[in-house]
Each structure stands twice: as C-alpha cells, then as structure tokens.
Amino acid sequence: MVLSDKYSNQFRKLPHVLIWIIIFFGITLRLIIFFQNRNLIIDEANIVRNIYESDFAELLRPLKYEQYAPPIFLWIEELLSLTFGYGEHALKLYPMFCGIAVLFVFWQIMKKLVDEKTIWLPLALMAFSPYFIEFSATIKQYMPDVLIVLMLIWLALEWDIFKRGRTEFIYFWIVAGVISIFSSMPSVFALTAIGLYYAWQVVKAKKWNLIGGLILIGIIWLAVFGIYYWHTLKPQINSDYLQNYHADYFLYAIPENIEEWKHNWKKIEEIVSNTGGYTFFNLIASFFFIGSGFIALRRKHFDILILAFTPILLTLITAAMHHYSLLVRVSLFILPLLLILFSYGFHHLWKTKFLTVKITMIAIGIVMISSFNDFELFSEKYGFHEITEGLDYIKAKNVDGESLFIHDSSVPTYIYYTDIHPQRDKYNSLLGAHLMKWDSDYANETKKVTDTVYFIYTGGFPKLEEEKRKAQIEQNLKQVDYFKKYTTFVYGYAPKK
Numbered sequence: 001m002v003l004s005d006k007y008s009n010q011f012r013k014l015p016h017v018l019i020w021i022i023i024f025f026g027i028t029l030r031l032i033i034f035f036q037n038r039n040l041i042i043d044e045a046n047i048v049r050n051i052y053e054s055d056f057a058e059l060l061r062p063l064k065y066e067q068y069a070p071p072i073f074l075w076i077e078e079l080l081s082l083t084f085g086y087g088e089h090a091l092k093l094y095p096m097f098c099g100i101a102v103l104f105v106f107w108q109i110m111k112k113l114v115d116e117k118t119i120w121l122p123l124a125l126m127a128f129s130p131y132f133i134e135f136s137a138t139i140k141q142y143m144p145d146v147l148i149v150l151m152l153i154w155l156a157l158e159w160d161i162f163k164r165g166r167t168e169f170i171y172f173w174i175v176a177g178v179i180s181i182f183s184s185m186p187s188v189f190a191l192t193a194i195g196l197y198y199a200w201q202v203v204k205a206k207k208w209n210l211i212g213g214l215i216l217i218g219i220i221w222l223a224v225f226g227i228y229y230w231h232t233l234k235p236q237i238n239s240d241y242l243q244n245y246h247a248d249y250f251l252y253a254i255p256e257n258i259e260e261w262k263h264n265w266k267k268i269e270e271i272v273s274n275t276g277g278y279t280f281f282n283l284i285a286s287f288f289f290i291g292s293g294f295i296a297l298r299r300k301h302f303d304i305l306i307l308a309f310t311p312i313l314l315t316l317i318t319a320a321m322h323h324y325s326l327l328v329r330v331s332l333f334i335l336p337l338l339l340i341l342f343s344y345g346f347h348h349l350w351k352t353k354f355l356t357v358k359i360t361m362i363a364i365g366i367v368m369i370s371s372f373n374d375f376e377l378f379s380e381k382y383g384f385h386e387i388t389e390g391l392d393y394i395k396a397k398n399v400d401g402e403s404l405f406i407h408d409s410s411v412p413t414y415i416y417y418t419d420i421h422p423q424r425d426k427y428n429s430l431l432g433a434h435l436m437k438w439d440s441d442y443a444n445e446t447k448k449v450t451d452t453v454y455f456i457y458t459g460g461f462p463k464l465e466e467e468k469r470k471a472q473i474e475q476n477l478k479q480v481d482y483f484k485k486y487t488t489f490v491y492g493y494a495p496k497k
Helices: 002-036 042-053 073-082 095-114 120-127 131-136 142-157 165-179 189-203 208-237 240-245 258-275 280-300 303-322 336-352 355-371 387-396 408-418 424-430 463-474
Strands: 404-407 453-458 477-485 488-495
Touching: 002 095, 002 131, 042 073, 042 095, 042 404, 042 408, 073 095, 095 120, 095 142, 095 336, 095 355, 120 336, 120 355, 142 165, 142 189, 142 303, 142 336, 165 189, 165 208, 189 208, 189 303, 189 488, 258 280, 280 303, 280 355, 303 336, 387 408, 387 424, 387 453, 387 477, 387 488, 404 408, 408 424, 408 453, 408 463, 453 463, 453 477, 463 488
Parallel strands: 404 453
Antiparallel strands: 453 488, 477 488
C-alpha cells in the first residue's frame, strides 16, 4: 500500500516535471540561436542605425529608414548599446530576456485557467515554435510585444477588482497602461480587452460604484494613446512604403468577390498555422482545440473569453482598416492568445472519463510537436542574411570598396558591419562601396568598369529582381565568379573582351 502511494505521488508530479523539461529545452533552444549569432537583417540594421544616430529624446520622434519601434523598447536598446556596445549579442539581450520570460508568464496564466495536466501541449507549442525562438534573437519589438501582452493578461487575472482597494486599483492600472502603451503598440488591444473584462465583471455583479474608476482609467489610457498616435504612429502607419509593403497582409473589410474571401481566409489560416504547425493534421487539430476552447469559454467563463479573444478580434478589425499588418512577426502576440483558447479546449476535452480519449489527445500532441519545432538548432546553425560571409569572401579576393557594389536590400547591413559594429575595422578595405538604390540602373552604373567587380545581395530577393539585375549588368560585363552561403549571394563580373 505504501509502495502504491509512492508511485501514485510520483505520477501526480509527472505533469509538473514535464512542464519544467519543456521550459528547459525551450530556453536551451533560445540560447543556442542567441549564441549562434546570425547576422542582422535589414530591419534590425535599420533599428540599430536609428539608435546609433539618435539620443533618448530623438528616439521619441518617428524613426528613419522606414522603421517603427516603441520608445521604451528603443530606450532599453540605447542603454544596452551604451553599456555593452553595438554588437549583436548586446542588442539581442532584451528580446532574448523576453523570449525566455514569456514561457514562465504563459505558464502562470495557464495555471490560473486549466489543470496542470493539460498545460504541456500549448506550452510545448510555444517553447518549440520556430517563430518564438527566432524572434527571441531578433532586434525588434516582436518578442517584447508578446511578453507585455501576456503580462497584462496575467495582471488582469491577478488583480481582482472586487478585492483590491479602489484607489490602489485605479493608480495601478493607469501606470501599467501608460507604460505598456509606450512599450508595445499591440498593448492597446490588450488594454481594451482588460477594460471590457473588468466592465463585464462589474456589470454582472452589479457593483455600479466601480464603473467610474474604470471609465477614468479608460479615458487616461485613450488620451495617452491619442497623443502617442498623432505624434509618432500616424505618420508611419500611413506611409506609402509600409502600406505597400504590408498590402498583402491586410484584410478586406467587405469582401466583394470569391478571391477576396479566399484572401481573408488564407490570412486567418496562416495565423492558426503559425500557432500550431503547418501540416494539414496540425492545422485541423489547432482549429479543433481553439474552436472547442472558444465554445467552452463562451459557456462557462465569458470574462476570460473577453480577455483572450478581444485583442485577436481588434487586430483583425484594424487589419481590415489597413492600420495593422498580419505579417507573422508583427502579429506574433496573437499566437499565445490563440494558445490560451487552445489550452482551454484541450483542458475541456481532457476532463472526459474515457481513457482512450486521453490517450488519443496525447498522441495528437506528440504528432503536433514532432512536426512543429526548431530542434534542428541542436545540430545546425540558423543562418539567414549572413552578409559577413559574403564580405569575408570578397575580402579574401583582395577586393577594395571601389570594386564592390551593394544591392539596395543589403545596404543597411553593410553600413552596420562596416560603420557601426565593434569589429568594423575588419572591413576597412571594403569601405566606400557603391550603395545601390531600388531604382538604380545597373547597366548605367557599370558602363565605365575596367576591372573585375563584385556585387553582393542578401535575402531571398524575387527571381524577377535577380534576372533584371543580371540582365542590366551583363550589358557591359560577364560573370566570372559566384558565391552563395545561406541567403547571401556574391557575383563577380569582369569587362567583356
């Protein structure tokens, strides 16, 4: 009997142990990609250029180089650069901290909503997701967005409006809201959800004396966001560049034909795929558990549904207004909110007394995780726009800057690694390269070339762009060399004889 109790106690501890194993490997994967230290991409390099060229006050203004980032994110990055320099590791510290912290905050939210036995699958989908891992080592506000939104959700669950002092409650949420607005743009979606969450509870309980406090908090949040929007966000949201770049990631508010309906459905399907995996099996399982969670919350915990689903709904509405993009990195904060719905659906079905149902659910979870992870990081480097690989290759050829042409998509990273990076002296010989623009005529630029020159590109540029540039160059030159590493391409050309 004692032996039986011992095994029974160990079995009860198994879910808790499993959660810690998932968190351990989630942190490990994030640290691996952090120390692999991939090169910056164009947006990261442009963020760093803004930080390098601006002081704290100037970072309150709209950014240059077609960039957006909230002031507190930029101030933290400015502090890190002043303390540790402008190297990749220093500037990735804040996103990495956020990437690790979200695992714990999400766990704490789940503990408040579902049985610990059912946390393992949604937590694993977050811990092993290629997106959450990649953006934990990306110098942009995407992982901070996720952490701040989840922190707000957790605080709402923690701060019971009926148990906290009225003045304390008002002061706390005014301060928390203002800080959040200047830290993360999607925090306004979460704050709206929080206001509705508390309002629903107050109305349901008929505690009318608490309404005034909520209205005051909402007015202050709205005023602060209004100032921030008109001063900083509006010029960027309405810029032609961003509108054109994100055009395919907006929704049609009123679809007028089958193609527009298909477009909207595809965007929603992509969001769900980004949450639970891309295989048909994962997609169906994700829709099933998210839908089950939505229905169960609608019936039993409508206030939690308001808290989790309102930011998603508001994001879709603003995407239909062309004010917010559904590009995965920009809407990354939606994914854990969908996982909250997923968790509740998984939990609700787990409560069945049939062992076969539970075994089936475990099998579904294992299949989902096996096809949606970033485990290859344990054996392979994650390389992307590795411009330094191309620069090293060119440098080994004893090429100087005058003989180097930089494609416009690579200009920001070239500037970062030759002008800003702590080891920039390594590339002194490549300074003074020709910095091409998106509308440059490469044929005209190479008319007077009399010796071998090199062109460097980073990123998966469209085939049409590649063919266009090659055709322009080959009016005057012939290809004599080629190098490729990850998505970095180097072309060597010599004058035609």
